[in-house]
Amino acid sequence: MTVLILTCEQDVTADMVVAELNGAGVPVVRLDPADLPGGVALSGEYVHGSFHGHLSTSGRLVSTDGLRSIWIRRPGEPAAHVAEPSAWLTEETSQALYGMLHATGARWMNRPEAARRARRKPWQLHLAQRSGLPVPATLITTFPQAARDFAARFPDLVVKPVSGTHPEDPPRAVPTSRIAPDADFAAVAFGPTLLQRRIAKRADIRLTAVGERLLAARKPAAPDPDHVDVRFAPSVGPWQPVDVPASIATGVHTYLREAELAYGAFDFVEDSDGIWWFLECNQSGQFGFVELDTGQPIAATVAKWLAGPEPESEPHATPATRPT
Incomplete structure (x- = not known):
């Protein structure tokens, strides 16, 4: 039975786990959905009441029937590496790949919908x-007055992004920062702002x-x-x-x-x-x-x-x- 790891090419965290699996003699296949179609290929057949699927990457062919677990680490967006990427192809590829994988009996770390x-x-x-x-104590708001009232109750605040990493290329981490005592919070009207008691x-x-x-x-x-x-x-x-x-x-x-x-x-x-x-x-x-x-x-x-x-x-x- 094979462990499938979905992640990008340069992922040192995944490298560490692959080394452990190799050392234990556990078969492991690693691929990036961004390389599908192209460097990664798939096929699934639904005939006579049964399903049989296959994935191919780097010259290796693995049956979906033989997957023991699937680790979603940091996979790329499906079809991101094709010559002419499109939202349509990304959705088609995502539906095909993850839909097939959900038809297996493999355990997930973690299921895509839960993640x-x-x-x-x-x-x-x-x-x-x-x-x-x-x-x-935390407030997420686009109301400047709500922010001012919250700051009156909790004078020592930090501000942080609601979503996490800024979607630049490459992604940029946005630091958590302290709020100045004289902040008027007018800018929160332009986007959801997360304020939290320091x-x-x-x-x-x-x-x-x-x-x-x-x-x-x-x-x-x-x-x-x-x-x-x-x-x-x-x-x-x-x-x-x-x-x-x-x-x-x-x-x-x-x-x-x-x-x-x-x-x-x-x-x-x-x-x-x-x-x-x-x-x-x-x-x-x-x-x-x-x-x-x-x-x-x-x-x-x-x-x-x-x-x-x-x-x-x-x-x-x-x-x-x-x-x-």
Whole structure:
């Protein structure tokens, strides 16, 4: 049985998992939907009440009947690499590829529909609240007066994008930034703006969830309170392994179950009282930088999940009550 990985050509995170699968002797095929049609080909036959499909890439032919799992890491847009791309061909190719893959008995990390929903930050915040995870007070608005009223209630705010990465070529990360005390918020009328109470953090937390396994790492926060985004702040030390509080573990497992995710990279910040505040969950987040610092076997854990069966039903967790 073969593991199928859908991702772009240059993906070091996927490289790490492929190496683990190869080391364990588990067959693996990696392809980018952006190369279909062209470098990648497909065929599916529906005859006499049965379905048989095949995928071909780099000279390898794999039967969809032989797929044990499918990992959607960072795939390109279907048909993006053809000579004359079009929205029509992209939709046709996407329907053909993902429709065929859904007809297999393979396990997904993560299902496309669950992954698309999980990217929506407003939904993430609501689900985190429902799961019992602490969520900083947040406002998403295009009403300037609503922003002003929110700032009066929570004077120390940060602003961040609702959707995440800016869709440039290549994509550009937009940092989380503090709001100036004299901001008048008139500009929020021109687009949805996410304002959030700044947590005076003593550390950043990255929690990588793979199935039931949780691997968390902690990094001390930069001393300058204006450096709110760990991606752009000067480093004051490496990531270090850290135990997951029981209430956070319960909330994360509830979140994953409700989101129908097998994998999630959770970002928290830790305040002076030791509370972990939920910021977001990336359903296909990177983990290589954490593994390199901590030595945590994240790639091996992902490979093990992809290579082996999971229980048909997972135990239900009860949400813990946490501050909001």
